[in-house]
Amino acid sequence: MRISSFSIHPVAVADPPIRSSYGLHAPYALRTILVLTTTDGITGVSEAHGGEGSLAALEAIRPMVEGMDPFQLHALWMQWGRPANEGDRSQTWMVPGENPRDARTRAFAAVEAACLDIIGKAVNKPVCDLLGGRARDAAPFSAYLFYKHGGGGGTGDDARADEYGECLSPETMVRQCKQMVDFYGFKEIKLKGGVLEPEVEIETIRQLRAEFGEAYPLRIDPNCAWSVETSVHVGVSLKEELSGGGYLEDPAAGMDGMAEVRRRLLAVGVETPLASNVAVTSLDDVVPAWRADAVQVVLSDPHYWGGLRAVQKLSDLCEALGMGVSMHSNNHLGVSMMIMAHTCCVSEPMKFACDTHYPWQSEQDEVLVGGRVKFVDGCVVMPDKPGLGIELDMDQVARLEERYRKLPFRKRDDAAEMRAHVDPNWERVLPRW
């Protein structure tokens, strides 16, 4: 069995105007659907970050993938070459998916997932069963809350209804959370912060705690928007609210900043773990982050960490170091949803509910036959179907690809969107508070 075709489909997905410290999401999120076909007619699918950077990396790996045996993933990785352990790999200034330093890792990850989908279909087993079997039968996800402006995303005929409405206050955030928890059944809650004044975000967390109680662990992630001083202030203020399985994610920029926040929080008796997907983005970063005690929970991602097996590797490394492991998310469709769910289910040390942007996308733009991935009590249940357990709706892919071709967006630029729609003078300033 050899891979005989390698087909890349850039797509644009309507996305609501949600906010983070990077700025504002554009009306469309960019993703890439990868379809590999084998000589015996098996199709493997995958999903990667979108835009020109991703396309270029996938084009670069294509010649090594065409003709390969999909089982020989170690060989592909060794031939493709691991990125040099040098330079600033942090996502302080670049959103995940736009950092050229992990573009190669992301391309490999996309190919790996498609190959595992092929292998699963060839042997009639779900992907999770190819990777040691299920450490859990269902992958728990968290309610991923965003401050947002009014609007549902998309434009013209592609405009979507505004499912969650404007949300720029603690009260509307509680409403957003109730809506999301009611619908999906999530049992953990993540607030994307770094958008409003820290006192407002503190109040938001407090109101969420008051509404949902201790049974729903809380995390807040301002994407480095805060100074060390502010981070410590928030950590102290939310000592109780973030306890019991919650964490404080990337409050300040850089390994040094995170380590300083940790030292100062511990000095005043606040043991809230610090999580990160900004300071720590590759396997080479984990040991240094642990030595500095800068990070206590690493956010994995089967996309930019290099695939499902790479996340298993990361999870095992975190366990050996006594660190926690959780999962980061970007905007994504159902293919990534299943890649993330399989990854979680084969990574025993992953004890935190994973992040997902899935509630921010809609049926209208799903590329799966049968529509969106279903949630049960906040979890995606491992399928009995082979491979990733999904089938692509190629008409939908074609529709979203045609949309991509027509639209001007070729990379994610949240700052430009912020200037275009919210504040013409907006600049990303770190720390902002």
Next chain:
Amino acid sequence: MRISSFSIHPVAVADPPIRSSYGLHAPYALRTILVLTTTDGITGVSEAHGGEGSLAALEAIRPMVEGMDPFQLHALWMQWGRPANEGDRSQTWMVPGENPRDARTRAFAAVEAACLDIIGKAVNKPVCDLLGGRARDAAPFSAYLFYKHGGGGGTGDDARADEYGECLSPETMVRQCKQMVDFYGFKEIKLKGGVLEPEVEIETIRQLRAEFGEAYPLRIDPNCAWSVETSVHVGVSLKEELSGGGYLEDPAAGMDGMAEVRRRLLAVGVETPLASNVAVTSLDDVVPAWRADAVQVVLSDPHYWGGLRAVQKLSDLCEALGMGVSMHSNNHLGVSMMIMAHTCCVSEPMKFACDTHYPWQSEQDEVLVGGRVKFVDGCVVMPDKPGLGIELDMDQVARLEERYRKLPFRKRDDAAEMRAHVDPNWERVLPRW
């Protein structure tokens, strides 16, 4: 596909009178052959340490394995339960395979290998291809030299010819090495030390270096027979001879002893890495060993580290920590030979040639159809056949099992053998020198 039968075959294998700091090998080495069969008639084989301890652990895991889906290995591990991270797991006083603290891990490992053999046969792929594919196409092994008395092992009708002859001097060791390297094509050399006076062992290494040159990296392993003082003396004396890919393995006992040897060697400019399978025997030991700089090369083993995936995990952990990884061996037959070879080929960071006792066993006691595993230039080449790539000769298994039943040996006790055959007053004393 479910496992419908679980069949355990204890076997006794003729073994020459080779020496280590634990004492003397008995005329028979004990191993256990495990055969699992599935509801659709696929057979998976495995090999484990021998004797009553191994049998008891395998009997204990049996009820969880009968009826299981062989793909669900994570679930089995979680149900079976990882050993508590406590107590002295070192092999300072107990030979590998006799330590009750890793008995459960070893039982799981035996089942995992048999399940992977089943899966490989079910999907028509070699085991290495189920674990990410080949990081290398052939597993390199080292010439594993032992001081020995005259005799080929076995007794009565089962006695074997003395292939290597008595070897209790540097000169005879060079002869042993030439014979082994000529036949197998090994490219690295390991001397089991801790048997003769350190000055004689130093001279042995020097003569090996003089004969084979820098192209053949050298390692020596006295199994903790030396004091810190003696270890440093040997390290300094063999600075040149152990350079260029060699190492000093378990010179002194305990994590503290190893760390002290390392400090003192570095202080005098000797950078020879210290390797260990005695101070470090489980994933919980690796980070502490690294923090103390007690060990720079960890010796894996797909048996007592918990299986092929556990060794992949260990290799990745070592790589993340900047440690080297190699592979330990006990007496074994062809089933373990293939388990070890597949493990090496799917563990990219394993850059050292692996240890194997295989040259110390013979065709006469091999349990594989077609006879012994073949070596090419010191390597075992990955098979194209599915699973482990081997088939059991059940007549041979029955013959060796009948022998086991008749013999009195039920555990490995090298000290008792030493007293019975060499010195009635022999005791294991650490450090001896």
